[in-house]
Amino acid sequence: MIRAYSLILPTFFVAFILAVFPMPRLLDYVRPEWVAMTLIFWVLMSPAKAGVFLGFFMGILLDVLHGHLLGLNAFAMSALAYLCILLQPRMRLYNQIQQSLLVFVLVGLFLLVRYWLESLMLGQGRTALLWPSVGSAVLWPFAYGILGSLRHYFRT
Amino acid sequence: MAVILSVSLMLADKHLAPTAELRGFIGYFITPVQWVSGMPGQLGLWAEETAMTRTTLQAENDRLRNESLVLKQKVQQMVALRAENNRLRELLNASEQLDDKVLVSELIGVDPDPYTHHIIVNKGANHGVFVGQPVLDAHGLMGQVIEVLPFTSRVLLVADSNHAIPVQVSRNGVRAIAVGSGKLDELALIYVPDTADIKQGDLLVSSGLGSRYPKGYPLGEITQVTHDPGEPFATVTAKPAAFLDRSRYLLLVFSKSSELPSVNVALGEEGVEP
Numbered sequence: 431m432i433r434a435y436s437l438i439l440p441t442f443f444v445a446f447i448l449a450v451f452p453m454p455r456l457l458d459y460v461r462p463e464w465v466a467m468t469l470i471f472w473v474l475m476s477p478a479k480a481g482v483f484l485g486f487f488m489g490i491l492l493d494v495l496h497g498h499l500l501g502l503n504a505f506a507m508s509a510l511a512y513l514c515i516l517l518q519p520r521m522r523l524y525n526q527i528q529q530s531l532l533v534f535v536l537v538g539l540f541l542l543v544r545y546w547l548e549s550l551m552l553g554q555g556r557t558a559l560l561w562p563s564v565g566s567a568v569l570w571p572f573a574y575g576i577l578g579s580l581r582h583y584f585r586t
Numbered sequence: 587m588a589v590i591l592s593v594s595l596m597l598a599d600k601h602l603a604p605t606a607e608l609r610g611f612i613g614y615f616i617t618p619v620q621w622v623s624g625m626p627g628q629l630g631l632w633a634e635e636t637a638m639t640r641t642t643l644q645a646e647n648d649r650l651r652n653e654s655l656v657l658k659q660k661v662q663q664m665v666a667l668r669a670e671n672n673r674l675r676e677l678l679n680a681s682e683q684l685d686d687k688v689l690v691s692e693l694i695g696v697d698p699d700p701y702t703h704h705i706i707v708n709k710g711a712n713h714g715v716f717v718g719q720p721v722l723d724a725h726g727l728m729g730q731v732i733e734v735l736p737f738t739s740r741v742l743l744v745a746d747s748n749h750a751i752p753v754q755v756s757r758n759g760v761r762a763i764a765v766g767s768g769k770l771d772e773l774a775l776i777y778v779p780d781t782a783d784i785k786q787g788d789l790l791v792s793s794g795l796g797s798r799y800p801k802g803y804p805l806g807e808i809t810q811v812t813h814d815p816g817e818p819f820a821t822v823t824a825k826p827a828a829f830l831d832r833s834r835y836l837l838l839v840f841s842k843s844s845e846l847p848s849v850n851v852a853l854g855e856e857g858v859e860p
Binding site: 446453 | 619
């Protein structure tokens with residue numbers, strides 16, 4: 431159990447760094463949602479260990495990292511984790527392209543939920559919906575490959 | 587369960603104050619992320635400094651020494667002028683002007699969100715930084731602190747479209763409000779009457795109204811004034827004096843007047859009575 435989290439938490443740490451890593455202004459518009467992608471991966475691989483509550487806590491950390499309203503990302507990430515648990519048995523059987531398409535939809539929904547909450551709570555949303563989802567879908571095979579081989583290497 | 591928790595958390599964060607402490611606690615986990623993500627930039631800077639030649643350093647040293655000498659000479663005059671100013675203010679029964687203390691901080695990150703202009707600096711609650719604190723660079727006003735974590739804090743730049751600051755023209759004291767345009771090199775003055783005496787090249791300084799920014803720091807320079815008969819107000823744009831996209835070292839200002847505004851007012855009123 432502890433061994434499993436000793437891999438899950440470091441991967442989230444790297445995802446957080448990637449989420450705020452300085453990049454050229456133009457690439458900022460398509461910056462993938464690394465944390466959401468990591469969550470999708472872990473829910474997909476081991477739904478017993480990674481679930482709604484992991485999403486919730488990682489969401490809170492993301493809130494503080496981005497300076498958002500506390501609980502905004504927590505809500506959206508919990509919803510994302512729940513959706514992934516529902517889709518998990520089917521999604522594991524998909525090939526890379528189908529998975530990428532599904533990741534596009536999932537990240538899009540995650541951003542949409544965040545956008546709704548922002549406009550509900552603050553009166554204005556500042557989330558871009560389309561391009562980050564495209565970026566996430568395009569980079570999903572790489573993320574999947576790297577995380578998958580890590581998981582295989584540590585056998586968790 | 588998690589949904590209820592996060593909804594209540596959001597409501598609490600919007601309406602109650604104590605979540606700042608929770609935020610600070612979570613900040614302990616997040617600070618390493620900010621440090622690591624800022625590291626390549628720091629490393630580049632360090633390499634640049636280490637690899638400098640002796641002659642370059644000497645030249646820079648000479649330049650800085652000259653600059654320091656010139657500034658010292660100006661300060662000498664300042665002391666006399668300040669004393670004289672305070673004497674005159676006493677004659678007018680106005681409160682004495684005090685020096686502002688500053689804390690030097692270094693920029694360690696820029697918010698990745700392309701629609702906002704936030705930066706992260708390496709001083710936080712443990713160094714006494716507070717929400718609403720004004721931030722300067724060597725050339726003018728940068729913005730204000732909007733979120734404080736234990737070791738870092740988030741600064742909203744004056745160019746962010748959610749930011750506004752009361753200003754006045756230093757030439758004649760005309761007051762206005764400067765809002766960010768979302769572009770780093772442009773501010774807009776809103777609600778300026780067509781008849782107001784504002785010209786291209788005027789210097790804008792903070793007016794101190796709203797008691798958030800201290801009075802008299804330069805904000806920017808007017809770049810364009812357009813009078814359109816169809817519009818109710820003149821369209822005025824300005825260029826920020828601070829190097830919003832380049833400054834590495836920032837000053838966090840602890841102005842004494844902004845910490846204790848009510849006390850000063852109370853003393854002033856009592857002083858008049860006898």
